Amino acid sequence: MATRARRPVLSYPRAVAVPRTQSVSRPFxxxxxxxxxxxxxGISLFAYSALDRNSGPGAAAFTAREHVVYAQFGLASDIIYxxxxxxxxxxxxxxxxxxxxxxxxxxxxxxxxxxxxxxVLPPETVAPAxxxxxxxxxxxxxxxxxxxxxxxxxxxxxxxxxxxxTRVVARRSGVVLAPGPAPAALxxxxxxxxxxxxxxxxxxxxxxxxxxxxxSSEDALFPxxxxxxxxxxxxxxxxxxxxxxxxxDLASGASVLAAHLSDDISRDWALSPDxxxxxxVTLAQYGARTSSSVHVRDIATGETVTSVxxxxxxxxxxxPAGDLTYGRLTGxxxxxxxxxxxxxxxxxxxxFDVPLAWSGSGASIAVRTFDGxxxxxxxxxxxxxxxxxxxRRAIASGEVTFIGWTYR
Amino acid sequence: xxxxxxxxxxxxxxxxxxxxxxAECLFPTAPTTYEDLKDRQLFLNTIDLAAANMxxxxxxxxxxxxxxxxxxxxxxxxxxxxxxTLLKSIGWIESSITQAAAEIPxxxxxxxxxxxxxxxxxxQVTTGMTVALGDGGRASPEQALVATHFAYNxxxxxxxxxxxxxxxxxLRPLAGTDTNGVPELLENWYYAVWxxxxxxxxxxxxxxxxxxxxxxxxPRAQYSCGSxxxxxxxxxxxxxxxxxxxxxxxxxxxxxxKPLWQGVPLSLPDLNNxxxxxxLKLANFxxxxxxxxxxxPQPFHLxxxxxxxxxxxxxxxxxPQLNVSRSEIKLGVSPGSGSTVxxxxxxxxxxxxxxxxxxxxxxxxxVKPYAGAAVGLxxxxxxxxxxxxxxKLEISVDATKAPPGRRTAAIRIQVLGTNQSYVISVEVxxxxxxxxxxxxxx
Numbered sequence: 001m002a003t004r005a006r007r008p009v010l011s012y013p014r015a016v017a018v019p020r021t022q023s024v025s026r027p028f029x030x031x032x033x034x035x036x037x038x039x040x041x042g043i044s045l046f047a048y049s050a051l052d053r054n055s056g057p058g059a060a061a062f063t064a065r066e067h068v069v070y071a072q073f074g075l076a077s078d079i080i081y082x083x084x085x086x087x088x089x090x091x092x093x094x095x096x097x098x099x100x101x102x103x104x105x106x107x108x109x110x111x112x113x114x115x116x117x118x119x120v121l122p123p124e125t126v127a128p129a130x131x132x133x134x135x136x137x138x139x140x141x142x143x144x145x146x147x148x149x150x151x152x153x154x155x156x157x158x159x160x161x162x163x164x165x166t167r168v169v170a171r172r173s174g175v176v177l178a179p180g181p182a183p184a185a186l187x188x189x190x191x192x193x194x195x196x197x198x199x200x201x202x203x204x205x206x207x208x209x210x211x212x213x214x215x216s217s218e219d220a221l222f223p224x225x226x227x228x229x230x231x232x233x234x235x236x237x238x239x240x241x242x243x244x245x246x247x248x249d250l251a252s253g254a255s256v257l258a259a260h261l262s263d264d265i266s267r268d269w270a271l272s273p274d275x276x277x278x279x280x281v282t283l284a285q286y287g288a289r290t291s292s293s294v295h296v297r298d299i300a301t302g303e304t305v306t307s308v309x310x311x312x313x314x315x316x317x318x319x320p321a322g323d324l325t326y327g328r329l330t331g332x333x334x335x336x337x338x339x340x341x342x343x344x345x346x347x348x349x350x351x352f353d354v355p356l357a358w359s360g361s362g363a364s365i366a367v368r369t370f371d372g373x374x375x376x377x378x379x380x381x382x383x384x385x386x387x388x389x390x391x392r393r394a395i396a397s398g399e400v401t402f403i404g405w406t407y408r
Numbered sequence: 409x410x411x412x413x414x415x416x417x418x419x420x421x422x423x424x425x426x427x428x429x430x431a432e433c434l435f436p437t438a439p440t441t442y443e444d445l446k447d448r449q450l451f452l453n454t455i456d457l458a459a460a461n462m463x464x465x466x467x468x469x470x471x472x473x474x475x476x477x478x479x480x481x482x483x484x485x486x487x488x489x490x491x492x493t494l495l496k497s498i499g500w501i502e503s504s505i506t507q508a509a510a511e512i513p514x515x516x517x518x519x520x521x522x523x524x525x526x527x528x529x530x531x532q533v534t535t536g537m538t539v540a541l542g543d544g545g546r547a548s549p550e551q552a553l554v555a556t557h558f559a560y561n562x563x564x565x566x567x568x569x570x571x572x573x574x575x576x577x578x579l580r581p582l583a584g585t586d587t588n589g590v591p592e593l594l595e596n597w598y599y600a601v602w603x604x605x606x607x608x609x610x611x612x613x614x615x616x617x618x619x620x621x622x623x624x625x626x627p628r629a630q631y632s633c634g635s636x637x638x639x640x641x642x643x644x645x646x647x648x649x650x651x652x653x654x655x656x657x658x659x660x661x662x663x664x665x666k667p668l669w670q671g672v673p674l675s676l677p678d679l680n681n682x683x684x685x686x687x688l689k690l691a692n693f694x695x696x697x698x699x700x701x702x703x704x705p706q707p708f709h710l711x712x713x714x715x716x717x718x719x720x721x722x723x724x725x726x727x728p729q730l731n732v733s734r735s736e737i738k739l740g741v742s743p744g745s746g747s748t749v750x751x752x753x754x755x756x757x758x759x760x761x762x763x764x765x766x767x768x769x770x771x772x773x774x775v776k777p778y779a780g781a782a783v784g785l786x787x788x789x790x791x792x793x794x795x796x797x798x799x800k801l802e803i804s805v806d807a808t809k810a811p812p813g814r815r816t817a818a819i820r821i822q823v824l825g826t827n828q829s830y831v832i833s834v835e836v837x838x839x840x841x842x843x844x845x846x847x848x849x850x
Contacts, residue, residue: 073643075636101504104643106624126510127503127523127532130622130645131614156622156645220610222621238610238621240694264690265610267621281626283619283685290685292626312680314626354627368625375627376678380639399642 062086062387063363065407069094069116069141070383073104073399076123082141082406083395085364085385094141100128108158109404110165113360115140116403117168117206119155130156136170138206141406149209159204160223163230166206169214169223173199201235203250215248215255224278225271234258234278236269245269245278245297259297270316272324276300279316279324286310292375294326312375313339315355320362327354327367329375338367338386345386351379353386356402363387366395366402433526434540434547434555438519440780440799441529441556442761443508445515445788447663451505451530452496454559454724456716458566459492463559463721469550470563472570477589480577480701490569491594491711496669497657498565498604500633501649502532504661505668507558515790517783517797520555528555531565549765549824552779557763559724560825572603580607581687581700587708594657595675595705598650605649609693616648618679618688623648631655634671635662651676670712675705726760726784730823732830739805740839743812747805748839752832754799754821759784763824764799770817772809773834776802805836813838 062085071078077098084090097105100121107118119134134155139146153159157171199221203212215221219239226233233248243266245259261280268281277298284293287310294313295306307313311330318324323341329352337344338353347353351371358365364385372379383395383402444450457463461472472488499505503521507529512518521529526538533554542548553560573591576582580603582589584596591597599607602616609617623646631647632640633656640659644652654674660667677684684702686692692699733753741747756762762782766775782799789795803819815836822829 075642102642102644104645106645125524127521127527128644129523129525129614132524154622156624158624220615220620220622238690240690242690265617265619265621267619267626283679285682285685288682290680290682354625370627370629375680376676378627378629381629398639399636401643 061363062385062391062393063359063361066359066361066363067406067408068366068383068385068395069109069113069403069406070396071097071105071107071401071403072396073401075102078105078401080139080403081396082408085359085393085395088393088395095139095146097137097139097146098123100125100132103128103130103132103155104399104401106134106156106158107401107403108161108168109406110161111163112165113404113406114142115165117149117159117161117170118146119153119157119159119170121155131173136168136204149206150204150211157222160225160233162226163228168204168206169201169226169233169235170204171199171201171221171223214250214253215246222269224269225275227275228273234271234275236261236266238265242266243280243282245299247299258299259302261295261297268314268316270318272318273320273322277324279318279326281314281316294324296324314352315367317355317357317365319358319365320360325355325358325365327352329373338365340365340388345388345390348384348392353384357404359385359405360407364391366405368402369394433522433528434537434551435522435777435779437777438509438522439552439556439777440517441507441520442558442781442783442787443506443512443514443516443518444558445790447666448505448668450724450787451499451507451558451562452668453716453720454562455495455499455505455566456492456713457720457724458559458563459490459495459713460716461488461566462716462718463563463724467563470553470560470567472563472566473574475570475591476574476576477591479585479589480582483577486591488570489591490566490573491591491597492713493657493669493672493711494594494597494601494653495562495566495569497633497653497660498569498601499530499562500656500661500668501644501652502527502565503530505530507561513790513793515788516793516795517781517789522555529561530558531561531568533561533564533568535568543767544771546778549822552765553763553824556779556781557761557825559761560763569597569600569604572607573597573600575603576600577696577701579696581697581702583702584704585701586703592710593704593708594672594711595708598654598677598702598705599700601653602648602650604653610690616650617690617693618648618651618677619690620648630658632659633661634659634667672709672712674709675707677702677705724760725825726786727758728756728760728762728782728784728823728826728828729758730762730764730782730821730828730830731755731757732821732832734832736833736835737803738835738837739803740837741805741807741810742839743807743810746807747810747836749802749804752801752803752819754780754782754801756782756784756797759786761787762799765822765824766801767820767822768817768834769819770810770815772806772811773817773819774802774804774806775819776804803832803834810836 064086066085067082069082077096079096080094082092103121105118105120107116109116121128133152136149136153137146154171159168159170198216198218200216201214219237222236224234237244242263243261247258248255262282266280266282270279279296291312294316297304311328314327316326325340353367356366364387369382369384370378382397383400464470474485474488476483478484509519509521527534528537540547583598606614608615629641658671658673660669660671679685687700687702737750766778780799783797817834819832
């Protein structure tokens with residue numbers, strides 16, 4: 001097992017709070033707060049300096065029950081594996097999912113880690129394209145075969161689970177009701193045509209396949225997550241005006257603007273476990289250089305914390321305790337890290353890490369590790385797990401899609 | 409929950425139509441076409457010819473138009489050519505460079521490939537292929553050629569790509585502001601390739617904006633059409649269209665151990681650099697995209713493909729020679745129960761693909777199918793594969809529309825792309841049923 005040095009405890013670089021009325025796409029408006037800026041830079045440089053001093057084995061251990069579930073991409077089918085974080089030789093093939101040639105599944109793990117849903121283009125899809133209508137399936141990790149839930153969904157938009165693991169929100173687009181009876185089990189709107197239509201987020205009940213439209217818009221809609229009580233749902237809408245976070249009350253169906261996130265495209269939205277904060281990524285300008293930057297929006301106060309470092313940041317992810325994690329790359333391997341609460345986990349010997357998800361216990365985090373040195377040439381990717389103490393284990397290489405954590 | 413879902417799956421399986429749903433496009437059933445051997449040499453040669461505008465120069469539908477270049481406000485034109493490597497890469501991304509439906513084996517003849525959104529054949533030509541432009545709600549001869557003949561399909565794809573290039577700067581942004589926007593630099597085709605699939609961004613059903621969050625992971629490895637073990641990405645759902653094409657151009661598909669073309673390591677716009685990132689900001693994605701012009705992505709590349717041998721054109725197109733099995737047919741029609749059906753065979757006594765197109769003189773004559781391909785003997789078929797080179801035309805009468813009494817009509821069979829045609833005389837008479845099953849009197 002390759003391990004890395006335990007990192008000294010560092011302060012997570014808290015950044016500038018953006019007033020509610022300001023857009024985070026203009027973070028430099030607040031760089032006039034020079035004191036805070038230099039504090040931030042100083043903290044980060046300290047962190048990077050510390051990262052250079054790898055010395056000795058990582059102390060933290062992977063938890064035996066925690067397994068990484070992932071899809072190994074194949075041209076005609078994806079193979080689903082579960083691998084123990086504590087022992088990557090302990091790998092179990094769970095199932096094989098056929099798909100349209102060269103279009104892999106887009107999976108989403110249930111909150112309890114016992115099943116996952118996925119969108120997939122059926123193998124018989126003629127001239128498959130990213131916008132070909134996709135099927136939605138449910139796969140249990142208990143050995144039962146996957147079950148088709150519905151049809152006509154957007155392949156590339158990862159469904160989002162409700163906390164009770166009985167429903168998901170998925171996206172459809174270009175969907176219009178076809179005349180005539182639709183399969184009753186699919187509910188209204190299950191039949192589809194290729195006519196252009198609006199984006200639509202729908203609530204899908206997994207036991208019945210019943211589909212309930214939630215919101216429809218000409219703007220691009222993306223599901224983000226449920227509130228912990230499951231009574232409301234967050235989604236983003238992207239238009240030429242930028243990216244907005246919206247809150248939908250499931251009982252009333254009313255949708256309200258929760259935050260204007262950016263005047264530009266945002267992505268990789270991650271809702272904190274308590275539902276109070278949203279982390280996301282935008283591209284930000286630093287002189288002539290553009291970097292992807294992680295922001296955190298406090299939904300209740302409207303404050304946004306945003307990095308002011310000219311570094312590329314990726315993959316915001318929340319620990320079970322509600323601490324933010326993200327990957328950082330400043331152009332050389334000595335300054336790559338996964339930034340965690342109170343410090344950072346050193347990057348790989350070459351390349352950089354993009355966090356994916358913490359395990360349920362918070363003992364380890366799954367990351368995609370690239371062996372390249374830049375965003376434009378990230379190189380080969382490996383699915384790995386890290387511990388906060390710096391231990392690192394490769395889980396799978398090649399073209400792999402992380403699905404989630406399960407517990408066996 | 410899972411048990412219920414399994415039950416649901418059973419119900420869905422019963423309810424689900426065979427295959428993937430597809431809109432009604434031009435043809436009630438896809439017309440027949442020829443599929444190349446697995447090495448695709450014929451199709452690749454055809455792409456070289458089409459890219460150099462050596463197939464149908466000057467043809468308004470199948471020829472490559474002159475290309476515009478230069479800065480906004482002082483555009484010039486030069487003879488139309490498109491980079492063959494890009495056209496091959498587009499062909500692979502669109503159809504794996506196949507003209508026939510996926511179930512049709514290499515080296516055989518069968519229904520044309522038609523996608524759910526009416527993309528036809530190798531180049532998945534959608535533009536102009538969703539609405540029938542011929543008489544009587546039928547596909548026009550040009551549309552039929554796109555579906556039935558690989559060379560016309562590829563040529564149309566090349567023409568469309570050139571049209572996309574020429575949409576700048578009035579309708580699309582320019583790529584190559586620092587290089588005079590010359591089409592010889594492959595990277596200057598960034599926006600044209602994007603447009604081939606749809607110049608769309610967030611807010612469109614098929615967004616190709618490189619920063620669109622619909623492309624799941626960021627950053628992403630370069631796309632590759634090469635072998636799965638090359639360490640690059642092969643999952644098409646993770647890439648906007650132009651990155652698929654550029655990645656495939658750089659990492660060509662390998663068939664039986666041989667790459668289909670010489671890879672060219674094309675550069676994408678560097679999103680970490682203000683020069684490319686600023687124009688690609690969402691706020692600039694507003695028609696007519698005046699603020700989206702970009703310099704040439706660096707380093708730029710030229711297409712290494714050699715100029716095709718002009719003699720290839722004769723080999724690709726051949727010399728089709730129409731041979732029709734019957735000059736006259738007789739049909740019986742019973743107003744209450746339909747008509748008899750006669751079959752006419754269409755053969756190609758020459759070479760190449762003969763794209764035929766049948767037109768009846770009367771609207772009540774049913775000609776099914778009305779377009780297809782008859783394939784010359786010199787085009788290879790694979791072993792152990794059904795390869796019916798003969799076109800088959802079924803002729804009947806729409807009994808609900810045919811006027812009573814004896815009628816004469818005709819069916820004209822054209823060989824598209826040539827001056828050849830043939831007329832079949834049709835005689836229609838009333839059929840009187842006399843009550844004994846199986847016996848009719850004319």
